[in-house]
Amino acid sequence: MNYYGVVMTSTRTDYLWIAAFAVLVAFAIPWFLWGDATVAAGLPVWLWWHVGWMALASVAFYAFTRRAWDRGVDAEVIRRG
Numbered sequence: 001m002n003y004y005g006v007v008m009t010s011t012r013t014d015y016l017w018i019a020a021f022a023v024l025v026a027f028a029i030p031w032f033l034w035g036d037a038t039v040a041a042g043l044p045v046w047l048w049w050h051v052g053w054m055a056l057a058s059v060a061f062y063a064f065t066r067r068a069w070d071r072g073v074d075a076e077v078i079r080r081g
Contacts, residue, residue, distance in 0.1 A: 017068050024057050
């Protein structure tokens, strides 16, 4: 693979991570559940939404730390301290 292919893949990956975190932020507040008094397992549905969303955000952040933590950061500088 040539240098241009590596740059394109890296840029595409960067855009995918940006989109993933934008979706996480956009749906963090369940606007569509405001005013809904539905209860499931003793708690309001909007609270369950937050619990599930935080679990999903944790999984996404874990994946980010394993695959793309060094995006835009000079890894050599970090290693040297």
